[in-house]
Amino acid sequence: MKILITGGAGFIASHIADRLVELDYDVVIFDNLSSGKVENINPKCKFYKGDITNYEAMKLVFDIERPEVVIHHAAQIDVQTSLKNPAFDAQINIIGTINVLECCRETKVRKIIYPSSAAVYGNPKYLPVDENHPVEPISFYGISKHTPCHYIKAYSELYNIKYTIFRYANVYGPRQDNHGEGGVVSIFANRLLRKETCYIYGDGKQTRDFIYVKDVANANVLALDRGDNEIIDISSNKPVTINQLHKVMKEISKCSVAVEYKEARNGDILHSYLSNEKASGCLGWKDKHDIKSGLKETLNYYYNVLTEMEVAAETRV
Incomplete structure (x- = not known):
């Protein structure tokens, strides 16, 4: 089976x-490659450099490759960027997705897998949040990640393109940069390993649902042939405060670093965690990494990256 991944050089998609x-x-x-990195690309993958907002360039790739399934991860993922530049956010997340869907229609793609976000739910009315929760985003990012879902459903009805729409909790793991919901x-x-002050916005008691990137990857693999025409939360189903997150990471890294609290940011939700019951039922999926094991792998990755950078710097000197 041939699968095309948009944004495949990025954190999750790689x-x-x-x-x-x-x-x-x-x-x-x-x-x-605006945020993705060449070094993230598996050498066994075929790579095309191009932008989802450029329909003609993308259509050429679809015509050449004729994928059976598209996993559409190319996106603008930062809440604060969406608030500062909503038109830019919408151009990528909404218009870009329409371009992808048009390419799918014209080349008869069987299925599209699309990652939405927990941000579409807004301030939770109950916890854990499940797929029946009202969709009431409080940021432009949440709006731009939800709007494509309407287009995807319409394309499915009109052109018989199957879909699975995921709503990810806060994804974390190796290769992640400082942006996005799990950033x-x-x-x-990075700050712990460099022994620099860590900043927490608000009082640190806000909760998030952290899900390890390899568990997310497994959900996408399962969705190739399961979960057709469903919206599915992918989560750990466990709330973790930012203070707890910092404490666990400090213990694993064995780095004692000061914490400085700053004013809470606009658009940030106070408490959120998602149910993963439907993911278990529709996909047979279960997260295999608890927060400690996932963070241990993640910190080991950043430690190795930092060590390589230090060695490179010494070599240049």
Whole structure:
């Protein structure tokens, strides 16, 4: 089976690509490298550099490769960026997705897998949040990640393109940069290992649902042939405060670093965690990494990256 991954050089999608390659799928990556990195791309994948907002360039790749399934991860993922520049956010997340869907329609793609976000739920009315929870986003990012779902459903009805829409909790793990919903893990990791002050916005008692990236990759693999025309939360189903997150990471890294609290940011939700009951039923999926094991792998990755950077710097001197 041939699978095309948009944004495949990015944090989450590169892990999906790695897992698919391990399972002997034929994987094609389409990425503009604005945030993705060449070094994230599995050498067994075919790579095309391009932007989802450029329909003609993307359509050419679809015409050449004729994928059976598209995993659409290319996106603008930062809440604060969406608040500062909502038109830019919408151009990528909404218009870009329409371009992907048009390419799917014209080349008769069987299925599209699309990651939405927990941000579409807004301030939770109950916990854990499940797929029946009202959709009331409080940021432009939440709006731009939900709007494509309407287009995806319409394309499915009109052109018989199957879909699975995921709503990820806060994804973290190796290769993550400082942006996006789980970016706090990457930020803490880098600052702890450099023995720099960690900053927490608000009082640190706000809760998030942290899900390890390899568990997310497994959900995408399962969705190739399951969960058709469903919306599914992918989560740990466990709330973790930012203070607890920092404490666990400090214990694992054995780095004692000061914490400085700053004013809470606009658009941030106070408490959130998602149910993963439907993911278990529809996909047969279960997260295999608890917060400690996932953070240990993540911190080991950043430690190795930091060590390589220090060695490179010494070599240049």
